[in-house]
Amino acid sequence: MAKKKKSKTAKRVGFVLLTLFLIGLTTTAICIGAFVVYLNTVVMPEADLDINSLSMKFNSIIYYTDNNGQERVLQKLASQENREWVDRDHIPENLSNAFVAIEDQRFYEHSGVDWKRTAGAALNWVLPIGSGYGGSTITQQLVKNMTDNDEYSVKRKITEIMRALTLEKKVGDKDTILELYMNIIYFGKNAYGVQTAAKTYFDKPVSELDLAECALIAGLTKNPAAYNPFKYPENAKERQEVVLAEMKNQGYISESEYTQAVSEQLAYQESTASGQGKGPYSYFTDMVITDVINDLQERQGFSESYARTLVTSGGLSIYATVDMDVQHTMETVYENNSNFPDISEDGTRPESAMIVLDPTNGQIRGVVGGRGEKTDSLVLNRATQTKRSPGSSIKPLSTYAPAIDQGLITPYSVVTDMPVFNNDGSAWPRNENRRYKGQTTIMDGVAASTNTVAVQVLKMLTPQSGFNFLTDKLGFTTLETDDVNYAPMALGALTHGATVREMAQGYTALANYGNFSKAISYTKVVDANGETILSNEENKPTQVFEHPESTPYYVNDLLTNVVEDGTGRLARISGIDVAGKTGTTTDNKDRWFAGYTPYYVGVTWFGYDARYGLPDLSPNPAVEAWSAVMNRLHEDKPNKRFNQPAEGEFVEARYCLDSGLAPDSACRGDVRGSRVATGWFYKDDVPQEECSMHRWRYSGRALLDLTRLFPLSVEVEDEYYCYEGRNDAIGEGQRVSSPNGHYRPRIVRKPKPKTSTTPTTPTPPTTPTTPTTPTTPTTPTTPTTPSTGDGGMVATTNTQELLEQIYVWWEQMVS
Secondary structure (H helix, E strand, C coil): CHHHHHHHHHHHHHHHHHHHHHHHHHHHHHHHHHHHHHHHHHHHHHCCCCCCCCCCCCCCEEEEECCCCCEEEEEECCCCCEECCCCHHHCCHHHHHHHHHHHCCCCCCCCCCCHHHHHHHHHHHHCCCCCCCCCCCHHHHHHHHHHCCCCCCHHHHHHHHHHHHHHHHHHCCHHHHHHHHHHHCECCCCEECHHHHHHHHHCCCHHHCCHHHHHHHHHHHHCCCCCCCCCCHHHHHHHHHHHHHHHHHCCCCCHHHHHHHHHCCCCCCCCCCCCCCCCCCCHHHHHHHHHHHHHHHHHHCCCHHHHHHHHHHCCCEEEECCCHHHHHHHHHHHHCHHHCCCCCECCECCEEEEEEECCCCCEEEEEECCCCCCCCCCCCCCCCCCCECCHHHHHHHHHHHHHHHCCCCCCCCEEEECCCEEECCEEECCCCCCCCCEEEEHHHHHHCCCHHHHHHHHHHHCHHHHHHHHHHHCCCCCCCHHHCCHHHHHHCCCCCCECHHHHHHHHHHHHCCCEECCCECEEEEECCCCCEEEECCCCCCEECCCCCCCHHHHHHHHHHHHHHHCCCHHHCECCECCEEEEEECCCCCEEEEEEECCCCEEEEEEECCCCCCCCCCCCCHHHHHHHHHHHHHCCCCCCECCCCCCCCCEEEEEEECCCCCECCHHHHCECCCCCEEEEEEEHHHCCCCECCCEEEEECCEEEEECCEEECCCCECHHHHHEECCCCCCECCCEECECCCCCCCCCCECCCCCCCCCCCCCCCCCCCCCCCCCCCCCCCCCCCCCCECCCCCCCCCCCHHHHHHHHHHHHHHHHC
């Protein structure tokens, strides 16, 4: 019996163990499978740095194309970081061996990852019982420096391991890996790479370093600040001896070499080398460098420091879009202070910036980021880096163009120039001149830059639609969700503002008949091996309008009128069509002009860096600068007009200036004179509905049957010609008032002549007049109705008109 019990117990234990084993095996398989999926879906897509074709051995060169189609050198670049590339042939063997000895002693044995060190580092991370050494190989450190990924996480470490394995496999040469590492690693005191480190600490090229100096340089990378030999010579010396000891223990140097190197007195000496001795880069070169660095980070996943090194020292060929004639013209204008107002605030003068680009492809032809002669490279470029409120210059982009495209308005639509909202007891918005005209066409509202008109239109469009058009169609990236409101979208009061470049980019859609192009400063970037690593050659225009057959032509008419009869008159160019929009911010700190011709789009900003307010300046200095540049650029160009719509697509039609509808006879009989005008309409937009706003009020004269209400007391100029009639009131609150009351024809009674039997000399009137000639006495046979008076009407015996005049007399008496 006992044996049977033991046998059953053994079977049960075995069954349990087998079950646990199978569960563990299954769990392990699931975990491995999950890890493999994680590697394939999360880690591996980020593992390829694609640097096999990259080299950082040569200066990069920016090219441009001249007027004959020949490529010319615009600028040879030198690194703005303190970095110089050096080939491994010029790096002492002792320095290479020192790095391997202290950083990665099995460097030539592993394939990018030292699994023994990695396991040790992982164990030490879980159970901190070891010495605290790291597990990163030289290859892993190179990856880390190329990506600037310092995230402390398992994912980062796994990604780093996979990138190191991939990099070693693609490069296939350990010496190349080590060469890259020694040229990119940081050594403190803004010294990148061994060449710069040698000059920084010993004032000599790396090729001249001896063993002791090589060991010191190799030891700095662990903690450049703590081992800075100028500040902490004892720490630096101690670290140097650790490196030398590792080199001796691993057989790179002999005992005697070790002893001699340890006993050597190191002579630290900061670099006395002068600067590059070259003139500053142009604003265009600055822009190209910044654009390429940003695109390498965004498209290739490079770190900022690696991308900058690649641009300045990677042997790249960069093909710029600059037109040197345009660039030189802009620089000439902006270096001449007489082209700008002579004003200042606390000794600081206002600045200005401008971009000119080709609207057909978005290629930037010229840029200036400030006034005066440029004195340094890679300085603030106000055209590409400064965000300022664009004021009314954004209205065509955010409000008028999308509203036209959605069929909400035409240039001949009419809205009321009066406040739209009660903003905590204040009527909003206000116009710059603090006046409200009343019924206003979109054409006139845009020409005069009337704020209320823009807000009325945006109310129809909605701020969200305006925001979506800017961000989804025109490539604006500086906007925030707080900008989905009336002040930002209708008046340009953006949270952060917009750059001159963004504005110019947006205007390409207007200048190129709805075809939007992203603004670019280069067409392509080719590496040292002839491979294209960045390209903008596919930067094709995209149509942003739903109705390109009509919207662009309407917009052109609106903005051409701004230059012909509105706030942009100074921008006119003889023989060349010009369209544009001025901009002034509410706080008067920024002045803009965004304009275009059949040849170029140009956008100009003027204001203080420190946000001082500008005095009243007339004309707008942004328009002045724009005109100074653009007139020069068009001097040798043939006269040219904007494209016209296809024949039959647009037709002339009449409309009422107060309603925008088809006019009737009462529109022509307005007390102010005829209110009928002719517009150029798309064939489907010709007004069909007849005006119901004008009504005959007095004999032969019409007024506006228009009652406008607002919560606050508001004066509107054309209210003088309005009366409360049959039409429904618009708005809520009290009736708006007129500065001069309401129109009333004044009736003047004709005095009865006195009866006289003999001629008499007339008595002089109370006011000086020319004496009348003697009259023959007559006796009137019937009473006469009043004759014509100021603003009155011709008297008549018609019963209806008599009743009408009696009513007028009664109203005048009551008032």
